Amino acid sequence: MSEDCLNQHLRKTLARGRVAVTRPAGCERIALYLFDPAVLEGPLSHDEAQAVVAEPAYWSFCWASGQVLANWILDNPLWVKGKRVLDFGSGSGIVAVAAAMAGARDVIACDIDPAALEAVHANAELNGVSVGLCSDWADRPRDLDVVTAADVLYDPDNRPLLQVFRQAAPRVLLADSRMKVLGDHAYCKQTVIEARTWPDLNEFEEFNQVRIYVAGTTSGETEAGKKDWKK
Numbered sequence: 001m002s003e004d005c006l007n008q009h010l011r012k013t014l015a016r017g018r019v020a021v022t023r024p025a026g027c028e029r030i031a032l033y034l035f036d037p038a039v040l041e042g043p044l045s046h047d048e049a050q051a052v053v054a055e056p057a058y059w060s061f062c063w064a065s066g067q068v069l070a071n072w073i074l075d076n077p078l079w080v081k082g083k084r085v086l087d088f089g090s091g092s093g094i095v096a097v098a099a100a101m102a103g104a105r106d107v108i109a110c111d112i113d114p115a116a117l118e119a120v121h122a123n124a125e126l127n128g129v130s131v132g133l134c135s136d137w138a139d140r141p142r143d144l145d146v147v148t149a150a151d152v153l154y155d156p157d158n159r160p161l162l163q164v165f166r167q168a169a170p171r172v173l174l175a176d177s178r179m180k181v182l183g184d185h186a187y188c189k190q191t192v193i194e195a196r197t198w199p200d201l202n203e204f205e206e207f208n209q210v211r212i213y214v215a216g217t218t219s220g221e222t223e224a225g226k227k228d229w230k231k
């Protein structure tokens with residue numbers, strides 16, 4: 001049923017579009033309904049390309065930053081464990097699903113695209129976790145512990161949100177490969193990890209270098225850091 005709904009959404013812009021269950025190479029522990037590239041036997045026609053560009057189904061791809069942040073959260077669950085987490089610009093929901101799998105108390109996925117929220121719901125079910133949905137940042141719950149966001153700064157209108165996220169929660173976990181300089185010194189770079197959007201969109205190499213930042217409280221030490229501290 002979920003799969004049928006997602007196929008219907010895709011077919012609004014690409015008549016031969018369909019989803020398939022996929023494990024993105026950058027975070028194979030999570031299964032997702034994503035665009036099935038097998039349907040593209042030939043190049044997109046002009047009309048198909050125009051329709052896809054006019055209304056991109058972001059949720060049907062898993063972006064490099066989402067894979068990297070999800071994998072990092074699964075490796076370092078203390079950043080979210082027991083916390084109320086909101087994932088902004090959730091798309092497929094990979095980061096929200098990772099937070100739930102890592103033991104967050106409550107996870108809310110926020111996306112302006114109603115089809116993305118359906119994808120998050122389907123993908124949470126696929127991975128056996130529960131994720132709440134929110135269609136507008138303005139309607140978010142007020143008692144958040146952590147905001148996560150992966151690959152949302154491509155839209156210049158979202159860049160002022162870096163400060164807004166910090167005001168909304170004591171901790172922000174951000175992954176981005178688009179902006180070399182964030183311009184907000186409260187965000188501390190943790191690591192840089194290579195990944196590719198899945199299915200692969202053959203983006204410029206520079207967009208495959210994902211930087212993870214943390215702003216705010218940093219008591220959720222990484223597993224590696226915790227081991228060092230115990231030595």
Ligand SMILES: C[S@@+](CC[C@H](N)C(=O)[O-])C[C@H]1O[C@@H](n2cnc3c(N)ncnc32)[C@H](O)[C@@H]1O
Nearest residue numbers: 058062063065066089090091111112113150151
């Ligand atoms: C490039 S996709 C990234 C999806 C996912 N985080 C990932 O890394 O795979 C960006 C997503 O952010 C959502 N988005 C963009 N601006 C938004 C806004 N102002 N409020 C909520 N969602 C937004 C889009 O609808 C899209 O699903």
